[in-house]
Amino acid sequence: MKILLIEDSKFQRTANGRALIRAGYDVVYAVDGEEGLGAARENLPDLILLDMMLPKVSGLDVLRALKADVLVKHIPVVVLSGLGQSNEAKLLKEGATAFFMKSKESFENNSLALIQALQSLLTVSKA
Numbered sequence: 001m002k003i004l005l006i007e008d009s010k011f012q013r014t015a016n017g018r019a020l021i022r023a024g025y026d027v028v029y030a031v032d033g034e035e036g037l038g039a040a041r042e043n044l045p046d047l048i049l050l051d052m053m054l055p056k057v058s059g060l061d062v063l064r065a066l067k068a069d070v071l072v073k074h075i076p077v078v079v080l081s082g083l084g085q086s087n088e089a090k091l092l093k094e095g096a097t098a099f100f101m102k103s104k105e106s107f108e109n110n111s112l113a114l115i116q117a118l119q120s121l122l123t124v125s126k127a
Contacts, residue, residue, distance in 0.1 A: 001122060002026045004045040006036035006062065007080065008054050012102065016049065016080075016114065023115045033057025037065055040072045047122055050096075052081040060094065067095035076121055080114075097121060 003025045007013040013029060020027045028043045030036035034056040040048060048066065052059035059079065067073050076097035081087065088099040098121060100114055 001047070002028060002043060002045040003118070004028045004030065004036065004039055004043060004048045006030045006033070006039070006048065006054065006059075007051045008032055009051070012051070012080075019112075019115055020118075023119070025118075031055075033059065033062040036062055040066060040075065041069070044072065045075060047118060048075055048077045049118075050077050050079050052079060052087075052091075060091070063091065063094050063096060078118065078121065 003020055005013060005017055005020070005027055007016065008031050013031070017027050017029065028039055028045060030039040033054040036050070036054070037057065050059050050062060054062065057065075063077055063079070066075070066077060077095065078098045078100055079091050079096045080100050080102055082102040091099055098117065100117060
């Protein structure tokens, strides 16, 4: 299973990437929205982890572009955000499959909650 991780923070990209690799996933990385859109089309991942605060193209604009693109619109997109859950309903309406709150605890626990959520989503999407 291939996951595209679109994240500009090197720390968060590395922490989540390592956890995903340990869980058995192949990980493709993108450091900004523009690169993320290209990587999604080029790699056709099974799932996309998308940060909302990105340079070049915002996370929201990336989500909208992904869901408007016939080649990749079927790929589940999990939004990663530190902005709080007040935007969750809007992001789900825009096409996100799930919303995951970034927190210090999630990194201290080796991203376990994130990995468990992704495993559930990937199981459901493959069924």
